[in-house]
Amino acid sequence: MIDKLEFLLALAREKHFGRAAEACGVTQPTLSAGVKHLEEQMGVLLVKRGSRFQGFTPEGERVLEWARRIVGDSRAMREDISALRHGLSGRLRIAAIPTALAMVAAITTPYRDRHPNVQFTVYSRTSLEILDLLENLEIDAGITYIGNEPIGRVSIVPLYQEHYRLVTSADAPLGDRDSVTWAEVSQVPLCLLTPDMQNRRIINRLLKSAGGESRPTLESDSMILLFSHVRTGRWASVMPEKIAQTLGLSEPIRAIPILQPDAVQTIGLVVPQREPMTPTTAALVAEARRIAPSL
Amino acid sequence: MIDKLEFLLALAREKHFGRAAEACGVTQPTLSAGVKHLEEQMGVLLVKRGSRFQGFTPEGERVLEWARRIVGDSRAMREDISALRHGLSGRLRIAAIPTALAMVAAITTPYRDRHPNVQFTVYSRTSLEILDLLENLEIDAGITYIGNEPIGRVSIVPLYQEHYRLVTSADAPLGDRDSVTWAEVSQVPLCLLTPDMQNRRIINRLLKSAGGESRPTLESDSMILLFSHVRTGRWASVMPEKIAQTLGLSEPIRAIPILQPDAVQTIGLVVPQREPMTPTTAALVAEARRIAPSL
DNA sequence: TTCTTTGATAGACAAAGACTATTAATTCTA
DNA sequence: TAGAATTAATAGTCTTTGTCTATCAAAGAA
Known part of the structure; x- marks a missing residue:
């Protein structure tokens, strides 16, 4: 029964019988039979069938919600x-938005000290992907923007505020300032994240409301790539204060506060709303609560 | 998998492999094998084994909690x-404390008007039994005292306040009064519920704090039995106002308010805390909310 | 049209589940 | 304390379920 519900979840993820089967480690006919069996049990078609996967029926969508929970x-x-017997162990799958990646270590490090047998897998994803992965049980926790786009069935632990800095060389335009405005920043060519990232959308919005445009000379979905460009001293970027601090900037690179407005986004830990949580997730939430004040 | 969890639940109820098997509609070896299989899956003993059932291990208790949920x-x-397809149907299992039985009809009647295909089973149980049945998924809803003894994982809808009346014949002692005190009531021989009922314990407490004792000349676990005695005019009882009203008292029987204090107990609907609820239960909660103000 | 993709179907085989009968270990009872 | 009764585990058999490979049919794409 539960296996079949897993089939259905895989099908929802992959939208393809063959791939869903592979993801479950069974062959396509097995998965087909499983879904069919579910449909017989429920007495309704769950999947819209044409000669290919065409999505779920309304009943199918409903079963899917229950399946996720069960x-x-x-x-x-x-x-x-397993935790009762061996203490915390297993693998904790976390996804974080790129601008938060640098601070993941602030959680994982004390966590590992407390629970050395837990292994981590950390994905870099967009905020939307993170919610999707959470929904589909593909990750145990996300680190993302909170309080902006509406979030589904999740519990939230606020972690820190994102303040923005213009990161640039001291001898570049604006490089000698103690603070700059968004209007000024909008005049500088920047390295920024790609527009599918919420961070980029936020920066776009801030630039626009200051009367400017975002004019990125370089886009990437990788903070490491942006950062390595900035470190050459020949490129400028807008980055959250935290990541600039964490990765460490040396002369002549400076991280200059951007004021008017001092835009603030809250970053937090999100985990599936489940009572009780899995032990590893509960420990992660506890750790997040513990370190949040120091961030 | 889910079947095996059902085995475990049955075992928790029956505390006996044979009876649990019977309750599940399988033979005892099948149930034994199922439990054993669960234990292998989890890698822990779940049931304390002697030559007979000796309860669950701590891990077993934990699995049991999950099993109830799953x-x-x-x-x-x-x-x-099923409700999506055929509208609300099936059977709604309700348990109510005896003193609330008379008002169950106030919910079931409008409920049936709205959802004619739902069938009811209503049990008369003590408040403790009701919580136990809810916990073990043996009923869908309970009607019982709320806000007294602590209640577990349930949602609560307050229904009405229980005020007490001395029910007695006009020509019996105190029968001519407009109101009486608990101290006075404690002097009268009464028909009361048996002491395993919370209603009786409440009345005992009230009598005691008025300096009296409960001196029941007749005890029963059946309100009908108490009521039929009272109707003869030769017996007196203490009953909630509501039940006295609902069952209908005729001359010369009177229901006299008991003051000092005008003790109040709140009766409510309790259902398992589950989001979303089953459709029939959700409809019951809606109905309860609807009628509560008129009670 | 012809080829490719995708999911359903058929048939064989293995695994899991369930039953009956029996056994082993306690506990009760006379 | 011996014998009976109770209770759960075990053995052996049979049925059901699940899974695989191979193949087919339908619908797009070239």
Whole structure:
């Protein structure tokens, strides 16, 4: 029963019988049979069938919601019992927005000291992808913007405020200032994240409301790439204060506060709303609460 | 998997492999094998084994909690989907404390008008039994005292306040009064519920704090029995106002308010805390909210 | 049209689940 | 304390379910 619900979840993820089957480690006919069996049990078609996958029926969507919960709980149960016996262990899958990646170590480090047998997998994803992965039980926790775009069935722990800095060489335009305005920043060619990233959209908005445009000379979905360009001293970027601090800037690179307005975004930990949480997730939330004040 | 969790729930209820198996509609070896299989999956003993059932291990208790949730959700899913197709149908299992039995009709009647395909089973149980049945998924809703003894994972809808009346014949002692005190009531021989009922414990407490004792000449666990005695005019009882009203008293029987204090107990609907609820339960909660003001 | 993609179907085989019968270990009872 | 009764585990058999490979049919794409 639960296996079949997992089939359905995989199908929702992959939107393709063959790939969903592969993801579940079974063959395509097996997955087809599983879904069909579910449909018989429920007495309704769950999947819109043409000669290819065409999405779910309304009933299918509903079953999917239940499946997420039931499958999630059954995994949580296993982890819970395993934790009772061996202490916390297993793998914690986290996804973070690129601008928050640098501070993930601030959580994982004290976590590992407390629970050395837990392994981590950390993905760099956009804020929308993170919510999707959470929804589909593909990650255990996300680190993303909170309080902006509406968020579904998740619990939230605020971590820190993102303040923006113009990161540039001291001898570049504006490089000698103690603070700059968004209007001024809009005149400088920048390295920025790609527009599918919420950070970029936020910066675009700030630049625009200051009467400017974003004129990126270089876009990337990788903060490392942006950062390495900035370190040459020949490129400028707008980055959150935290990441600039964490990665460490040396002369002649400066991180100059951008005021008017001192725009603020809150970054937080989001985990599936489940009571009780899995033990590893609960420990992550505890750790987040613990370190949040120091960030 | 879910079937095996159901085995475990049955075992928790029956505390006996044979009876649990019977309750599940399988033979005892099948249930034993199922439990064993669960234990292998989890890698821990769940049941304390002697030559007979000796309760659960700590891990077993934990699995049991998860099992209640997972099994409950999987049933809710089926009902949910069935309701999508055929409208509300199925059976709603309710348990109520005896003193609330008379007002159950105030909910079931409008409920049936709205959802004619839902069938009811109503049990008369003590308040403690009701919580136990709810916990074990044996009923869908309870009607009981709220805000007294602590209640577990349930949602609550307050229904009405229980005020007490001395029910007695006009020519019996105190029968001519407009109101009486608990101290006075404690002097009269009464028909009361048995002491395992919370209503009786409440009345005992009230009598005691008025300096009296409860001196029941007749005890029963059946309100009908108490009521039929009172109707003869030769017996007196202490009953909630509501039940006296609902069942209808005729001359010369009177229901006299008991003051000092005008003790109040709140009665409410309790349902398992599950989001979303099963459709039939959600409808019951809606109905309860609707009628509560008129009670 | 012809080829490719995608999901359903058929048939064989293995695994899991369930039943009956029996056994082993306690506990009760006479 | 011996014998009976109770309770759960085990053995052996059979049925059901699940999974695989191979193949087919339908619908797009070239």
